[in-house]
Amino acid sequence: MPTSKHFQHRRPRIHGNHPYKVVPLAVLEEEAAVAAPAPAARLVYNNGPLLANVQVFTLFWGDAWQQDPASQITGQINTFFDFILTSALMDQLAEYSTGAYKIGHGSRSGTLTVTSPAVTSSVDDSAIQQMIQQQISGGTVPQPNPDSLYFVFLPSGVTVTQGGTASCKTFCGYHDAIGENIFYAVMPYPDCWGCASSLSPFDAITTTSSHELCEAVTDPIPGQGWYDNNNGEIGDICAWQTKQVGSFTVQKEWSNRAGACV
Numbered sequence: 001m002p003t004s005k006h007f008q009h010r011r012p013r014i015h016g017n018h019p020y021k022v023v024p025l026a027v028l029e030e031e032a033a034v035a036a037p038a039p040a041a042r043l044v045y046n047n048g049p050l051l052a053n054v055q056v057f058t059l060f061w062g063d064a065w066q067q068d069p070a071s072q073i074t075g076q077i078n079t080f081f082d083f084i085l086t087s088a089l090m091d092q093l094a095e096y097s098t099g100a101y102k103i104g105h106g107s108r109s110g111t112l113t114v115t116s117p118a119v120t121s122s123v124d125d126s127a128i129q130q131m132i133q134q135q136i137s138g139g140t141v142p143q144p145n146p147d148s149l150y151f152v153f154l155p156s157g158v159t160v161t162q163g164g165t166a167s168c169k170t171f172c173g174y175h176d177a178i179g180e181n182i183f184y185a186v187m188p189y190p191d192c193w194g195c196a197s198s199l200s201p202f203d204a205i206t207t208t209s210s211h212e213l214c215e216a217v218t219d220p221i222p223g224q225g226w227y228d229n230n231n232g233e234i235g236d237i238c239a240w241q242t243k244q245v246g247s248f249t250v251q252k253e254w255s256n257r258a259g260a261c262v
Contacts, residue, residue, distance in 0.1 A: 022162075022171035023208045025194030026240045039230045041237045043256055045098060048224025051183065051217045052097075054106035055147045056081050061131065062119035064155035073202060074113070077153065080206050080248055081108045089210060089245050095257050096218045096226050096234075103217060109142050119154065125162035128152055128186055129178050136182070149216050150184040151209070160188045168192035173208040175216045183220045185212040197240060203249040207242055210250035211235035237261065 058078055064070050084090070085106040097103045117131060132150050135141040142148065154160060160167040162174060167188035172195035175185035190196040190204035199207060215233040219225030222233070231237045237254040238261035244250075252261040 022165075022174040023195075023211050023235070024239050025168075025170065025172060025192075026197040041228055041231045041254055043096070043218075043226040043228050043234060043254060045096075045226050046224050048219070048221050049146065049180075050096070050098065050101035050103060050225055051106070051147050051149060051220055052101045053104055053147050054085065054149050054213070054217050055109040055142075055145070056085060056106060056149050056151055056213070057109045057141050058111040059132070059135065059141070059150055059152045060111070060113045060155075061123075061128075061152060062113075062155040062158065063115050064157075065113050065153070066115075070155055073205070074111070074153075076202055077205065077209070078108060078111050080209070081151075083246055084206075084210065084213070084248060084250065087245050089214070089250055089253075090217075092253065092255065092262060093214060093217055093234075095255065106147070106217075109148070112140055119158055121157060122159045122161060123154065125160070125176070125186070128160070128184070132182065132184055133178065144182045146181075148183060149213075149220075150182070151187065151213075152184060153187045153205075154189055156189040156191055158188065160186060162186070168195055172204075173212050175212045175220075175222070177221045180221060183216055185209075185216055187212070199242075199249065203242075206248050207240070207251050210248075211239065214251075214253045 060074050065074050085108060090105050093103045165171060168191055173187045177183050187209055190201055196204040215235045219227055219233050227233060234254045235251060238252045241252040241261050242249050243252050255262045
């Protein structure tokens with residue numbers, strides 16, 4: 001198991017103008033538990049946009065998603081979103097509603113397996129952004145609106161790089177914005193222990209997906225929505241603390257009202 005010296009982040013922090021926006025490795029969270037505690041968590045609203053009724057479109061990039069067993073997982077992931085977007089997990093986010101944004105239930109607006117361009121064994125965030133924009137301009141996905149969230153899933157064996165870091169080395173997923181109106185999340189396949197912990201691959205996917213879903217709803221442009229300068233976003237504070245919602249394993253999220261992960 002890697003030691004702490006291999007990781008830059010023990011607790012979420014802002015680096016320059018780049019707020020923390022990734023799912024950290026499970027091993028990193030275990031190491032943080034024995035480190036000096038971070039200041040008490042408190043999310044603060046920074047007047048940016050929120051996704052009031054999020055519309056998730058799932059993008060499965062790569063031919064591998066058309067082959068078993070990956071092809072079965074795509075259906076399971078879509079079923080997960082169909083359920084979770086109208087579940088108690090979304091209800092608990094209502095406490096972060098503002099005058100302009102009333103957070104409620106969402107919906108899944110569609111799904112697509114992307115085979116062109118072909119995915120490579122290592123994909124940078126810039127290529128993911130370009131792929132999303134190509135699908136939008138080509139009309140294969142809905143045009144972005146204020147509630148749109150494009151969820152990109154990568155198949156097993158594909159490494160994602162972002163900001164000088166890599167999946168399964170520093171992070172297990174992230175969300176971001178292209179400009180100020182295209183919101184997206186990226187889910188590398190949980191090929192390492194640090195991105196699966198003791199969970200099954202599908203439970204690891206739903207755990208990290210729920211983490212990024214809740215963060216994208218409450219902070220779609222990282223750092224401009226609900227954010228804590230010492231502890232990061234709503235999911236960072238509770239990383240790898242799980243619960244069951246229906247039949248699905250999801251991550252607990254921070255509640256300002258409860259002062260705890262719920």
